[in-house]
Amino acid sequence: MSLLSSWLRFGSPTAKMDPCPCASHDSLAIVEKADVLHDQLLDSRAEKVQWLVQTIIETHSALLNLPHFRPGNAINQLLGNLVSVCSEIHDRDIVDKAEACLELHWAEHILASDTQDPEQVLARLHTFPYYENYEELTRLELCAILSATKTPPRRVAFIGSGPLPLTSLCLLQSLKVDTLARSLSPTADKTDLAEPVVLNIDYDESAIAASLSLCLALGERGRGMEFICAEATSPAKDLAEFDVVYMAALVGISQTEKEGIMLQVVNRMRPGALLVVRSSWGLRTCLYPEVDLATERLLARLEPCVVVHPYGQVVNSVIVARVKA
Known part of the structure; x- marks a missing residue:
């Protein structure tokens, strides 16, 4: 879309x-x-x-x-x-x-400015207090993803994208950089690399409308962003076409709830695709819930690939797991 x-x-x-x-x-x-x-x-x-x-x-x-x-x-x-x-x-x-x-x-x-200039909209976006944190977190997650796959993803779904889809925007811009794709797939011709797409999924219609308006205002930088209003567990959207599926940190609160959502999401993904789950560690669990992939039910469907616990200003940990056949 x-x-x-x-x-x-x-x-x-x-x-x-x-x-x-x-x-x-x-x-x-x-x-x-x-x-x-x-x-x-x-x-x-x-x-x-x-x-x-x-x-x-x-x-x-x-x-x-x-x-x-x-x-x-x-x-x-x-x-x-x-x-x-x-x-x-x-x-x-x-x-x-x-x-x-x-x-x-x-x-x-x-979006409050009267200007229609995408560069001015981008400048206002950069004033968001945690913009640099999102950039750092996205770089961390992208490196984790690229360590688990031979080719950079071209189609990504983000569940729980919210009204301000900064991760999606940062990830999309990174995937648009040709040098990144060619460095990981040196034999691939540039024309073989499809334009990256990030599908933003959120159950809140107001959140989808707000993020859509923002991406339209960003012009070229918003090209490749798609949107759908749906629950994380909704069977209405098949996820088999996506190379990577993200689960935001606040999709599910308890381990039990997150596990149930992950299993329903994985059942709609194709074998070999990657699931990226945001977690936390140490005192950072006061801000975001911790996720444990080493449970019997999850290990039956997922192969953990990478777990990264950041230091510094980035709060979220990142877990990358491959969907089993």
């Missing part, structure tokens, strides 16, 4: 994004509408989501207004409050909704 056909399928991206609690760029308006993300949120849970989003957005705005980031009373207080908020234990559903709201806010913020 091309960008154009994606647009035709979902209709006007702007229209789809109207229910988004981040449709306004005013942080208070975002907070006041946060409960729209989940119709069944209880009032108390909606209030927690609103408070989390308001705190994070206002802290970010305050940091941007500081003349410098040298240690001092102002920055120490801001960062201390932020660490305190992020260190609190909240229900996973609350955290997921707050994170989705923040991503939707940034997608809207990036």
Whole structure:
């Protein structure tokens, strides 16, 4: 599905994004509408989501207004409050909704300019606070993928892509670099290498509409991004055509839930294809759940190839496994 056909399928991206609690760029308006993300949120849970989003957005705005980031009373207080908020234990559903709201806010913020210039849209995308982290994580994951296959992937599916598909965009740009493909397949002619495609899959229609709008605005850089609104376990989308299938870190929470989703995903993939799963280790498990592939059910269907635990600023670990015949 091309960008154009994606647009035709979902209709006007702007229209789809109207229910988004981040449709306004005013942080208070975002907070006041946060409960729209989940119709069944209880009032108390909606209030927690609103408070989390308001705190994070206002802290970010305050940091941007500081003349410098040298240690001092102002920055120490801001960062201390932020660490305190992020260190609190909240229900996973609350955290997921707050994170989705923040991503939707940034997608809207990036598209807020009147300019239609893709370079200006890209420049605004680069202002996302964790953009460099996504670049580093994508490089790490791509290296892990390339260590497990003789040829670079050309068709990738990303389950749980969200409103701001930074991994998909970074991965797509890397796969478009001809020197990368030729260095790994020196005998392959350039014309033999099909244009890379990344299919973004998310159950949230607003997330799909937001990410589609962003990719359309990016012009050539968004070419190759495709979209479908579906559950991770939906049998409606056959995954056999994809060389690599990603599972985002928040697709499934517990080991049992993740294992069940992985098995349903693998059953729709072809033998030899790679499954990439984001995990965590050490204290990083406070932020993202850890995944264990060494279970009887998973080992019956998957051959673990690479496990990478990063240091530095990258939070997620990466697991690459090959689907067995």
